Each structure stands twice: as structure tokens, then as C-alpha cells.
Amino acid sequence: MNKRAIPDGGGIFWLASYPKSGNTWARCLISSLLNGGGNVDLQAIKVGPNSAGRGWIEQRLDINIEEFTLEDLVAARVAAEGAHASVCTDPCCIKVHDRNDGRLCPATLTRGVVYIVRDPRDVAPSWAKHMNVDVDAAIAVMADPNLTLSRLFRYKPQVPQELGSWSGHVLSWLDDPPGPLLLLRYEEMLADPERELMRLARFLGLDTDTQTVSAAVAACRFEILQEVEAREGGFAERPAHMERFFRQGKAGAWRETLNALQASRIVDDHGAVMRRLGYL
Amino acid sequence: MSGDYSLCGWRVHSTLSLPELLPWVGPCDADVDVAFADEAIDADLVAAARGRYLYVTDDGAVLLQLPGRFRILTRGGVRVSVDADPLGAASGWRPFVLGAGLYHLCHQRNLFPLHAACLRIGERVVAIAGHSGMGKSTLAAVLNRRGHGLLSDDTVVLDVNSADGVTLLPSFPRLRLWQDVVKALDLTACPAIPVREGLAKYALEIGGGFDPAPMRLDAVILLEEGDGPVLHDVAPTAAVPLLQAYVHRPRLIELLGRQAAVFAQSAAIAGRVRVLRLERPLRFDVLEAVAALIESAFSS
Numbered sequence: 185m186n187k188r189a190i191p192d193g194g195g196i197f198w199l200a201s202y203p204k205s206g207n208t209w210a211r212c213l214i215s216s217l218l219n220g221g222g223n224v225d226l227q228a229i230k231v232g233p234n235s236a237g238r239g240w241i242e243q244r245l246d247i248n249i250e251e252f253t254l255e256d257l258v259a260a261r262v263a264a265e266g267a268h269a270s271v272c273t274d275p276c277c278i279k280v281h282d283r284n285d286g287r288l289c290p291a292t293l294t295r296g297v298v299y300i301v302r303d304p305r306d307v308a309p310s311w312a313k314h315m316n317v318d319v320d321a322a323i324a325v326m327a328d329p330n331l332t333l334s335r336l337f338r339y340k341p342q343v344p345q346e347l348g349s350w351s352g353h354v355l356s357w358l359d360d361p362p363g364p365l366l367l368l369r370y371e372e373m374l375a376d377p378e379r380e381l382m383r384l385a386r387f388l389g390l391d392t393d394t395q396t397v398s399a400a401v402a403a404c405r406f407e408i409l410q411e412v413e414a415r416e417g418g419f420a421e422r423p424a425h426m427e428r429f430f431r432q433g434k435a436g437a438w439r440e441t442l443n444a445l446q447a448s449r450i451v452d453d454h455g456a457v458m459r460r461l462g463y464l
Numbered sequence: 465m466s467g468d469y470s471l472c473g474w475r476v477h478s479t480l481s482l483p484e485l486l487p488w489v490g491p492c493d494a495d496v497d498v499a500f501a502d503e504a505i506d507a508d509l510v511a512a513a514r515g516r517y518l519y520v521t522d523d524g525a526v527l528l529q530l531p532g533r534f535r536i537l538t539r540g541g542v543r544v545s546v547d548a549d550p551l552g553a554a555s556g557w558r559p560f561v562l563g564a565g566l567y568h569l570c571h572q573r574n575l576f577p578l579h580a581a582c583l584r585i586g587e588r589v590v591a592i593a594g595h596s597g598m599g600k601s602t603l604a605a606v607l608n609r610r611g612h613g614l615l616s617d618d619t620v621v622l623d624v625n626s627a628d629g630v631t632l633l634p635s636f637p638r639l640r641l642w643q644d645v646v647k648a649l650d651l652t653a654c655p656a657i658p659v660r661e662g663l664a665k666y667a668l669e670i671g672g673g674f675d676p677a678p679m680r681l682d683a684v685i686l687l688e689e690g691d692g693p694v695l696h697d698v699a700p701t702a703a704v705p706l707l708q709a710y711v712h713r714p715r716l717i718e719l720l721g722r723q724a725a726v727f728a729q730s731a732a733i734a735g736r737v738r739v740l741r742l743e744r745p746l747r748f749d750v751l752e753a754v755a756a757l758i759e760s761a762f763s764s
Contacts (some may be wrong), residue, residue: 245518246516246518246715246716246719247517248563248564248713249661250596250597251559251560251659251663251664253662254662259530260517263517267516333643
């Protein structure tokens with residue numbers, strides 16, 4: 185794989201998604217691709233650091249951010265992103281779970297946006313496990329237009345992230361992206377991973393071949409990631425209460441996990457955006 | 465606004481109000497050790513920093529800035545300049561002057577700034593080290609309530625150059641606690657000043673048992689999250705890298721070219737001071753048990 189210098193400014197590809205929509209999988213795929221289709225080190229996925237990672241921000245800026253206000257943190261995250269872009273090799277990817285508000289991922293730092301979306305009916309059970317709440321609570325959270333993660337960030341490895349509702353999140357990125365946009369659907373990544381990874385590779389400007397793409401897909405199959413997670417003693421980004429991070433990785437599993445009321449509540453909350461994305 | 469204060473035994477003259485510090489009560493004719501000043505910072509230096517939050521000059525001056533808010537320049541271990549426009553609470557400089565400003569001074573004065581709180585437990589002087597969010601100040605508040613004098617919070621200034629051991633230079637009797645911790649520990653009646661505007665964190669005045677005189681450090685406890693509470697002694701050789709990990713702050717040390725000095729100081733502390741690891745769950749309901757465990761380890 186060729187490693188090229190980042191063009192001056194505007195060098196970042198944002199790997200954006202609502203949580204539990206395949207962002208980590210996409211980062212694994214890119215990592216493997218950059219490693220010639222080889223295995224992924226789950227203890228340290230180097231591609232796409234989380235722009236809300238407290239340790240990452242502090243490392244990038246060489247400071248302690250504990251006594252920063254919310255406003256300071258936005259400026260600090262943008263400064264950390266700029267500092268990252270100036271040292272990272274191409275393609276420079278940064279993961280982001282915040283909705284796009286025009287501040288955190290400014291056009292001046294942007295080379296492109298990869299937005300990964302997943303049927304919210306499959307997001308809900310996975311998000312519930314991740315947050316350690318029941319599915320109804322997760323459904324309520326996904327409809328909350330003011331949802332902020334890690335509000336009390338002093339106890340968390342991540343600084344506050346404003347997600348808003350699932351629909352608002354999707355629209356903020358699709359309707360007003362800070363640069364060229366590639367939309368990836370989780371379901372299509374599962375149905376035809378080679379095709380979708382090739383689309384992703386081309387968007388990122390990676391000169392790759394079908395063999396490497398197939399190898400990367402094989403290295404990042406869910407069973408493989410689960411096995412690596414079990415064998416290597418876990419995944420650094422797994423919440424403490426979860427037995428494993430890579431749980432199911434299926435599309436349409438909501439038909440077995442959600443009751444009719446729960447499924448219809450999600451459609452009530454997000455029907456317009458689901459229709460737009462072809463989920464209804 | 466200007467006044468003379470005591471900090472780590474130094475006479476501090478400040479044109480800024482620093483209500484966290486105790487007033488200077490030493491001799492009137494004593495030399496000023498450190499000056500804190502509200503003053504503009506050289507434009508060439510600011511330009512050279514190119515917006516970086518932390519910038520170190522070739523001669524070891526340290527500039528910390530939050531662009532658009534304030535700049536704090538620490539030079540030669542003797543002068544801290546604060547440049548904020550306006551110099552009101554809104555610019556947010558205050559916690560950084562006695563936080564980062566203090567540990568910048570320490571490195572410039574060849575002192576060891578440990579990320580810790582420090583108390584006198586019975587006859588022993590014990591530092592409790594931990595990274596941000598690991599509960600140093602909370603545990604210190606509980607120990608203080610049980611009658612143990614607070615000597616420093618967040619930055620424990622150690623002089624490892626003295627012949628008779630490792631010397632603590634007590635800083636000032638304030639504990640910085642978040643509002644929910646203040647409430648959970650029922651400390652709302654304690655006199656407190658907000659750390660900065662827009663932040664639910666307070667510097668509580670914890671006067672009981674503070675002693676500004678330099679004193680020998682007896683132990684360092686490294687806070688870890690886990691089961692327990694349980695204390696494990698750490699062998700001196702194993703303690704060296706652990707202590708290094710708790711010095712303010714690794715990248716600053718690199719930029720100042722102080723890696724060898726800090727390593728030597730860590731080794732000196734590990735050789736002269738008992739180092740322990742404290743494993744405990746990060747929960748309010750175990751705090752009293754943790755405090756009791758520490759007391760039992762240092763009862764004479």
C-alpha cells in the first residue's frame with residue numbers, strides 16, 4: 185500500500201456514525217487493508233482514533249483537559265484533530281459519533297466523510313447491551329434530540345459527545361456534510377463486503393486490488409473478530425460490563441429480538457429517515 | 465489585588481488575586497522567590513507557538529494557552545505571567561495558574577511534581593497518587609474528615625535533593641472537588657470558591673491540620689481501580705517506572721529535556737520512600753473502608 189503525504193490542510197476522512205452501526209468494523213477493515221489484508225490488532229486499532237477520546241486529545245495537545253469547559257473541549261478537539269492530521273499517514277481517518285454541528289469536523293480539516301448507517305431496529309438491542317440498559321430505554325435514548333454521551337466526562341475515557349436523536353444524527357451528516365460523502369449501509373457491508381470495502385477503499389484514495397480486499401474481509405469476519413477478542417484477552421474499546429464487544433453482527437436480527445410494540449415505536453420515531461434510507 | 469502569599473515555602477508576590485493561597489507570614493524582608501504577574505506575553509513567543517496549547521522555548525520557558533481565553537508563561541522557575549483579556553473569571557485562567565503553572569515552576573526548579581494529594585496520616589506523611597478521575601481528592605477529603613491534615617492536592621512538590629530523604633514542600637490547604645462529590649461527602653458547609661466559571665467544581669478550604677513547613681515524605685500510594693480494597697507493597701525497582709508515570713506530565717518532561725533528571729529523581733524516591741499500590745473499586749460506599757485500610761497501614 186502506498187503511503188502518501190497528507191495534502192496541506194483538509195486531510196481528514198471522518199468515519200462518522202451513530203454508535204453500534206459498524207464503525208469499529210469499518211476501522212478494522214481499513215486497518216487490515218493497510219496491512220495487506222492481514223489480521224487486526226484489537227488492542228490498538230490505529231486507524232481512526234476517536235475524536236472524543238480523552239487520552240488521545242491530551243496526548244495530541246500535551247495538556248490535561250480535566251478543567252476544560254464544554255466550549256473549551258470543542259476547541260480542543262478541533263485542535264487535536266488538526267494536530268493529528270499534521271502527523272498521520274494517508275489516509276488520515278478519525279472516528280466520530282457526534283452529530284455534525286459544523287464545529288467539530290470543520291470543512292477546513294475535511295477531505296471526506298464516510299457515514300455508516302444501520303437499521304435503527306438493529307441498533308437498539310445492540311445499543312442497549314452497550315449502555316447496559318433494557319431495549320425500551322435504548323429506544324427512548326435514540327429518540328432523544330438532546331442526547332449527550334459522557335456528560336460527566338471526568339470518570340470516562342471519552343469527553344461529552346452530542347449525538348441527538350438517531351434521525352437527527354443521520355440527517356446532520358447526510359444533508360450537510362463538511363466534504364465529499366460516502367454512505368455505507370451496514371446491511372450492504374454484510375451482504376457484499378468485498379464490493380462495499382472496494383467502494384470505501386476507492387473513496388479513501390487507496391490503490392488496492394480485489395485480492396487484498398478479499399483478504400481484509402476474511403480477516404474481519406465477525407467470527408474472526410470474536411475469536412481474536414476471546415484469544416487476545418478482549419478489546420480495548422469494550423465497556424467493562426459487556427462480556428464481549430463483537431456480539432452478533434447480523435442484519436434483521438431485530439425480528440427476533442424486538443417485540444411488535446418496540447419495532448413500531450422505532451418506526452414511529454424514525455420512519456421518515458428510515459424510508460429515505462430504504463429501511464421501510 | 466496584589467499581595468504576598470506562601471506557596472511551597474516560597475514567598476510569592478502576585479499582582480493577581482490568589483485566594484487559594486495562605487498569606488505570607490515570614491519575615492517582611494525575605495526575598496521574593498516567585499512572582500505571579502498580570503502582564504502581556506511577548507508577541508514573538510506567541511507567534512512561535514503557532515496556536516499550540518503547550519509550547520516550550522529553547523531556554524525552558526513554558527507557555528500554556530487556551531486560544532482566545534488566556535496564556536500562562538512560566539520562566540526560570542521564578543516568574544508566572546498571566547495574559548488574559550479580560551482578566552476576569554470568564555477567561556478561566558485561575559485553576560491553570562496553580563495547577564499547570566505550579567508544576568511548570570517545579571520542573572524549572574528541579575523539583576519533582578507528583579500527580580497526587582498528600583496528607584499526614586498519624587505520624588507519617590503519605591502521598592496518594594493517581595491519574596485524573598481516579599479519586600485522589602475524594603479520598604483525601606475522606607481522610608481529612610477523619611482527622612488527617614491535608615498538605616497538598618493535585619500537585620505534590622517533592623525535593624529529592626536533600627540529604628536526609630525526600631522532602632515534601634506543602635503547597636496550600638485547598639481540595640478541588642466536583643459538586644456531586646461535595647454533596648455526596650456532605651461538605652456543602654465547607655467554605656469554597658468555584659474553580660472556574662462554567663465548571664461545577666470547587667476549591668474547598670480545608671484548613672484542619674495543614675502545616676506549611678517542609679517535611680520528610682514517608683510513603684506514596686498509587687491508586688488503581690480493581691477489587692479490594694487491598695494494599696500491595698511495590699519493590700523499589702518496580703516502583704521507578706510507576707513513579708515516572710505519575711509525574712506531571714510525560715510530554716512536558718520530554719520537551720524540557722528532563723527525562724534523565726526525572727528518572728534519577730524517581731529512582732531516588734523509590735529507594736528512600738515506601739511505595740504501595742492501592743486496589744479498590746471506584747465507589748463512594750467503600751471510601752471509609754479504604755481510609756481505614758490506609759490508617760491501619762500507617763499506624764505507629
